Amino acid sequence: MIPFMIIVITSALLFVLALKYIITxxxxxxxxxxxxxxxxxxxxxxxxxxxxxxxxxxxIQSHGVDLFIENRTEGQIVRxxxxxxxxxxxxxxxxxxxxxxxxxxxxxxxxxxLHHSAFDxxxxxxxxxxxxxxxxxDNQSRQLLMGLRKHFPELSSCHIHGSDLFINLKxxxxxxxYLQRLLQYSIKLSKHLRRSTPLETxxxxxxxxxxxxxxxxQNLRLLLQNFEHTAExxxxxxxxxxxxxxNIELRFEAAATLGxxxxxxxxxxxxxxxxxxxxxxxxxxxxxxxxxxxxxxxxGLATYKFLFCMTAExxxxxxxxxxxxxxxxxxxxxxxxxxxxxxxxxxxxIGDGRAQDCLISLLNENDQEVRTxxxxxxxxxxxxxxxxxxxxxxxxxxxxxxxxxxxESITTIQARHGPGEKGWLSMPHPHPxxxxxxxxxxxTTGAVSLDENLGKNExxxxxxKE
Numbered sequence: 187m188i189p190f191m192i193i194v195i196t197s198a199l200l201f202v203l204a205l206k207y208i209i210t211x212x213x214x215x216x217x218x219x220x221x222x223x224x225x226x227x228x229x230x231x232x233x234x235x236x237x238x239x240x241x242x243x244x245x246i247q248s249h250g251v252d253l254f255i256e257n258r259t260e261g262q263i264v265r266x267x268x269x270x271x272x273x274x275x276x277x278x279x280x281x282x283x284x285x286x287x288x289x290x291x292x293x294x295x296x297x298x299x300l301h302h303s304a305f306d307x308x309x310x311x312x313x314x315x316x317x318x319x320x321x322x323x324d325n326q327s328r329q330l331l332m333g334l335r336k337h338f339p340e341l342s343s344c345h346i347h348g349s350d351l352f353i354n355l356k357x358x359x360x361x362x363x364y365l366q367r368l369l370q371y372s373i374k375l376s377k378h379l380r381r382s383t384p385l386e387t388x389x390x391x392x393x394x395x396x397x398x399x400x401x402x403x404q405n406l407r408l409l410l411q412n413f414e415h416t417a418e419x420x421x422x423x424x425x426x427x428x429x430x431x432x433n434i435e436l437r438f439e440a441a442a443t444l445g446x447x448x449x450x451x452x453x454x455x456x457x458x459x460x461x462x463x464x465x466x467x468x469x470x471x472x473x474x475x476x477x478x479x480x481x482x483x484x485x486g487l488a489t490y491k492f493l494f495c496m497t498a499e500x501x502x503x504x505x506x507x508x509x510x511x512x513x514x515x516x517x518x519x520x521x522x523x524x525x526x527x528x529x530x531x532x533x534x535x536i537g538d539g540r541a542q543d544c545l546i547s548l549l550n551e552n553d554q555e556v557r558t559x560x561x562x563x564x565x566x567x568x569x570x571x572x573x574x575x576x577x578x579x580x581x582x583x584x585x586x587x588x589x590x591x592x593x594e595s596i597t598t599i600q601a602r603h604g605p606g607e608k609g610w611l612s613m614p615h616p617h618p619x620x621x622x623x624x625x626x627x628x629x630t631t632g633a634v635s636l637d638e639n640l641g642k643n644e645x646x647x648x649x650x651k652e
Contacts, residue, residue, distance in 0.1 A: 300404070
């Protein structure tokens with residue numbers, strides 16, 4: 187019995203000693219001396235005990251450091267608070283994108299977009315000065331922020347605001363080397379975000395060196411919109427535009443914002459990189475509102491059939507009579523309803539009589555919208571020769587909109603050409619109870635006369651009555 191009791195007591199003592207070793211060992215995740223060792227190696231001077239963990243405070247490279255480690259059965263939660271020496275510029279506030287913030291953005295909450303898709307998806311950016319934030323968050327800043335997730339996968343949250351940087355980690359156990367690396371990384375990020383480079387310089391540097399095209403384009407637009415066009419800026423734009431190894435879209439952005447000086451470059455870009463860039467070039471030129479751009483837009487009309495509708499509309503807005511022969515010549519190559527409609531509308535808007543025969547040919551199209559647009563355009567541009575085809579539609583069509591449009595156009599032609607003279611048109615209101623239409627020709631005899639008896643032997647479809 188006694189040997190058995192000795193064995194039991196000895197076993198109990200060994201268990202207690204082993205448990206004490208585990209608790210007091212540096213390798214034990216829950217031992218306060220382990221935290222003290224971490225604090226000492228991180229050069230943090232004040233160690234505080236808390237019921238749910240330990241806290242250390244100190245200063246490293248002018249940054250106040252507050253490190254709190256909470257021990258849990260499933261591991262540790264680390265909260266690092268870095269007090270920056272100075273406030274961040276522009277009221278910058280950065281946090282990790284979350285499900286809630288993503289939902290808020292979809293519902294219309296605004297945050298600063300840097301046009302770097304990988305970054306914009308990971309971080310929520312706010313601030314008082316969007317222009318300043320875009321200049322400040324250069325490629326190195328973005329890479330450092332994205333590196334938090336890459337190099338510290340246990341990162342659960344990150345928030346930077348004013349003069350504070352808060353980082354939370356959640357994992358099984360963090361040793362002093364890991365936390366030291368996190369601390370040094372955070373200080374490096376803090377220093378870069380607090381650099382005091384002039385905003386104009388930061389934007390310029392981003393244009394020249396950022397690897398993300400959309401970021402460069404955004405910085406270029408903002409630079410041109412918010413700062414004076416100095417000689418240095420003009421030199422930068424010239425270098426971008428003339429460098430054929432440079433991205434064509436960035437060259438386009440530079441030329442599009444330069445004004446008349448950029449027109450020749452835009453014309454060259456339209457031929458150098460056709461397709462969607464040609465459309466951008468034409469729209470950019472149109473926005474200038476200057477007639478000097480019309481030769482380039484006409485070139486686009488003749489070259490790019492797929493841009494016909496857009497180009498025709500722009501030429502119509504300019505009331506460009508020199509484009510009428512090009513528009514008429516394009517008629518034979520147009521086969522889509524929207525293109526024919528655009529043709530009729532632009533010819534009517536320009537109001538040049540040379541378009542009459544082209545518009546009359548559009549009266550034979552099957553699409554009612556195209557025919558209506560051609561009828562209205564003939565009212566604006568047509569001569570007496572347009573009256574007969576319009577009169578036939580007014581008499582024979584079963585479509586009220588076509589009949590009404592034809593009658594109105596006839597009245598408009600009558601008003602424009604005046605009362606009956608030799609070789610001119612004379613007719614009453616298009617809804618008469620009695621009256622007649624006279625079409626004089628260039629001869630003293632042989633004039634065509636369409637009186638009130640016109641159509642007595644025909645129904646509205648042009649068929650003879652029995």
